[in-house]
Structures are given as C-alpha cells and as structure tokens.
Amino acid sequence: MVEHVIELKNVTKTFKNFSIDSLDLKVKQGFITGFIGANGAGKSTTIKMLMNLLKPDSGEVKMFGLDYKTHEKEIKERIGFVYDRNVFYEGLNLKDIKRVVGPAYKRWDDDLFHHYVDQFELPLNKPIKTFSKGMQMKASLAIALSHQAELIIMDEPTAGLDPVFKRDLLDLLQEIMVEGNRTIFFSTHHTSDLDRIADYITFLQSGELVFNQSIHELSDTFGLVKGKTELLDRDTKQAFIHLRKTNAGFEALTSDIKQVKQIFGESVLIENPSLEDIMYYVKRGSRE
Numbered sequence: 001m002v003e004h005v006i007e008l009k010n011v012t013k014t015f016k017n018f019s020i021d022s023l024d025l026k027v028k029q030g031f032i033t034g035f036i037g038a039n040g041a042g043k044s045t046t047i048k049m050l051m052n053l054l055k056p057d058s059g060e061v062k063m064f065g066l067d068y069k070t071h072e073k074e075i076k077e078r079i080g081f082v083y084d085r086n087v088f089y090e091g092l093n094l095k096d097i098k099r100v101v102g103p104a105y106k107r108w109d110d111d112l113f114h115h116y117v118d119q120f121e122l123p124l125n126k127p128i129k130t131f132s133k134g135m136q137m138k139a140s141l142a143i144a145l146s147h148q149a150e151l152i153i154m155d156e157p158t159a160g161l162d163p164v165f166k167r168d169l170l171d172l173l174q175e176i177m178v179e180g181n182r183t184i185f186f187s188t189h190h191t192s193d194l195d196r197i198a199d200y201i202t203f204l205q206s207g208e209l210v211f212n213q214s215i216h217e218l219s220d221t222f223g224l225v226k227g228k229t230e231l232l233d234r235d236t237k238q239a240f241i242h243l244r245k246t247n248a249g250f251e252a253l254t255s256d257i258k259q260v261k262q263i264f265g266e267s268v269l270i271e272n273p274s275l276e277d278i279m280y281y282v283k284r285g286s287r288e
C-alpha cells in the first residue's frame, strides 16, 4: 500500500497569464486534506491535472503510485470525482445512472448505491437536472462511494450550500472516513469547513505551494502575535510574515513561534491563528 495517494513532482503548467511552477505535492493516504488558496491560486488547475483532465507541461503526476500513461483505467476506478455540475446526462435520473454508470466500474455495488441514495434522501426517479446544488453534490458522492472509490477528490463541494446542508455534507465526509482507508482531497474557500474536519492543509498561492502540513504542525509553527508598537524595529519585524498596526498596537503572523519567543519573550501575546488569518497574512506578506 502506498503512503501517498497523490504525488506531484516538479509539475509545471503555464497559461498565458498564470503558471504553476515546479509544484511538488504529496497527499497522505487515509486522511482528509483541505486544499486552500485565494481565487486564481491554481486549485482547479491542479485538481484537473490530478484527474488527467489537463496535462502538465512537464513533471510527474502519480496517483496511487501509478502513472496515467500506463494505468488510466485503474486510477479512474479508484477515484471518485465529486462536483456539483453533473457530467451525467442531465435528463437522467439516479435509476438510469445506476444502469449506465454502474457497469462501467469493476467494483460497483448496487446495494451500496441504494444505501447511500436512502441515506442522502435522494429521489431515484427525478431527473438530475431538477436537483438542487446540494442534492447534485450528494448524488455525485453517492456514485463515488458506490464504486468504492479509495480517493475522493472534490472541487469546492461546499460552495453555495446552505449552512445546514453544508454541515450535513461535512458530517457525511467524516462518516465515510471511518470505513476503511479512504482519502479525501478537496478545495474550499470555507476555511471553517477545514477547522471542522481536515487533518492536513495544502495551501497554494499564485501557483506555488505555501505549505502542506497537518493541522497540528500548523498550530505548532504559526502564531498570531500581538504586542505594543514600541517593540517593533527593523530587526524584530523580520520575525513576521506580515504585520498590521491596530489601535492597540500590532498584530502579526509568524511561522516560527520559537524565534518570536526568543526575540520578544513575555512582552507579546501569541495566539493560535485561524486558517483565515494565515491565508490573509501570507497573501499580504507576499505583496511586500
């Protein structure tokens, strides 16, 4: 069994006004990894390369240790790609989909399909095109689970969902992790989703990987530092990715709590930043 279900090595993809440059990324098997980054950071482009919907200009994409060039069918069998825009014929209902899609997968299980359709409270006889966004997401997830996908890849699954439905979906994702060695990799702008369920966070900015770390490692390294403005000078400022002045003094992000403790001792307050704080300060810091 491979430890990393996704492995990108030196992946480069260049568009006219954007590029992903030498991206190295490993996603661990058996965990939920959240994929974050501002609009246009390259998340969808990366996900498309994982799905072989887009080919890198150079570099290597390995899924389950396998290459699309030689093992496309096997890889696709093992991945469930979940999105709201259903690629299946929109006029079809779930019963038709079972008939059409099921036989395409070696490990398709009709009983499982009915189990999830029941659990997700989806109608079997209504055309998919009449489904709400949330229902389409669930339908897509039911199909992925019915062919027993080991890796579930989702591009912004919670976008546009109401808070109750969203929570429902996140609970579901957590539930399906209990069964076996599944891996979930999904992009989102809702960092609170990740505080709730993610084990690892992959953060992309302008096509570059900022970090790919466990939530625990993040809270060990990143700190939100608050203190009096008098503490700041050219040297001490170096400890921060970015800082902003507030009415009360300054607030700044560090990726090296130890160093901040050495420099400032007890004179500053160090809090645990939210993912949103980290994204905000890293983005601002990169503009300096």
Ligand SMILES: Nc1ncnc2c1ncn2[C@@H]1O[C@H](COP(=O)(O)OP(=O)(O)OP(=O)(O)O)[C@@H](O)[C@H]1O
Pocket (backbone or CB within 6 Å): 015, 016, 017, 018, 037, 038, 039, 040, 041, 042, 043, 044, 045, 046
């Ligand atoms: N086929 C393409 N041709 C040219 N440029 C493209 C193409 N696809 C994506 N881009 C550009 O690549 C950049 C990254 O887009 P991408 O959709 O991967 O970002 P994202 O992180 O998913 O953004 P969002 O969070 O807004 O969905 C954008 O500037 C986009 O305009």
